[in-house]
Amino acid sequence: MLRSNRILHEGVIGIDIDNVLSDSDSEIRKIIDEEYGIKSTKQQITHWNYSESLPITIAQERKVLHLFHTKYCIFAPPIPFATEALIKLSNSYSIWLITCRPIQANSLTKQWLEKHNIIYDHLLYNCNKSEYKEILDFLIEDNGETAIDFAVKGTPVILFDQPWNTAYFHNNIFRVNSWRQALQIIETTESKDALQCQLSGGGSF
Ligand SMILES: [Mg+2]
Secondary structure, eight states, X not given: OBOOSOOOOSEEEEEOOBTTTBOHHHHHHHHHHHHHOOOOOGGGOOSSSHHHHXXXXXXXXXXXXXXXXXXXXXXXXXXXXXXXHHHHHTTTEEEEEEEOSOGGGHHHHHHHHHXXXXXXXXXXXXXXXXXXXXXXXXXEESOHHHHHXXXXXXXXXEEEOOXXXXXXXXXXXXXXXXXXXXXXXXXXXXXXXXXXXXXXXXXXX
């Protein structure tokens, strides 16, 4: 749900939607099966594009994604514990959902967020996420390229481990398999920062 009462937050956290909040991959592969009779498992999706991982053309992939964005994304199940994690994070952070979905997906995306009680402050449709590099304290993603882009500039990235992002590593990239792990990483990083701040005399003590 869109949060209306603005409070002063400690920081800003950027969160991707597909395969971070929503298990979009399972729904997209279901569409590929229904449209083209190709059954697949998530382990087969070792590239960012489905047309590189499965025997479908770029045009067929485009059609599948169009169907997903305009019809089926509402049916994707949420990633376990995502709703609860965002409620917890929203106490300390402004939540910016940043997605590469096309704007045509806006209505269904908002309905899906409402349906699963996902709390957020902003919903942004922008594939060029690096525009928010200066603003975000953390980014939570599954896209390896985007993760590297933020990590090299010093922004910590929590990367949901997926078969399509196994090749991306950096000291500022923290791989997780669940939202519980993601929260742990954020808490650890926060306490490390607080300690550093105290040691350098920058604390309020
Ligand atoms: Mg994603």
